[in-house]
């Protein structure tokens with residue numbers, strides 16, 4: 001019997017809510033259930049980066065040193081993935097601080113030649129799974145979507161799109177039937 005030697009597709013879920021098992025995470029875990037068997041799904045909490053602040057050293061004589069151990073491990077995790085999924089609720093019409101800090105660290109990693117960050121990010125897929133509690137305001141998720149879509153374009157990544165759920169208390173999103181139905185298709189539909 002022949003065995004498939006195809007390596008699994010690696011999907012990295014980047015958790016950035018200030019609480020565990022919140023609405024964005026529950027929606028993401030629901031979406032992840034539809035991933036095909038040949039998928040390696042990994043989950044990381046971006047608040048692990050909190051101890052490694054970002055400094056803009058681009059125009060200093062020494063430039064960037066090698067990232068610290070936590071950031072290095074996260075950079076390797078990022079570069080090993082085929083797809084990156086930001087799991088990021090709406091905080092003040094935008095991304096939570098830990099997601100933004102992670103993106104800022106990309107500017108550091110891009111400047112460490114041994115990482116070949118730009119070259120290795122190109123072609124990966126980027127997407128957003130988000131949740132918000134707004135009842136009457138339209139488009140509160142749009143700034144996060146635009147931030148990530150433009151970042152994907154900047155790094156020649158492919159943009160899958162965004163999955164948006166509604167809820168305030170943890171678990172509310174599991175009552176958002178349209179979001180749950182969309183979640184079941186989200187990670188398996190082809191990316192343009």
Ligand SMILES: Cc1cc2nc3c(=O)[nH]c(=O)nc-3n(C[C@H](O)[C@H](O)[C@H](O)COP(=O)(O)O)c2cc1C
Pocket residue numbers: 017018019021022023024025089090091092093094131132133134140166167168169170
């Ligand atoms: C710091 C903070 C800022 C928030 N800002 C917004 C906002 O601008 N618009 C909104 O609709 N909900 C806002 N919310 C509500 C959350 O988006 C909502 O409770 C969401 O379900 C949280 O997702 P989580 O359970 O995955 O953490 C905010 C919540 C927090 C804690």
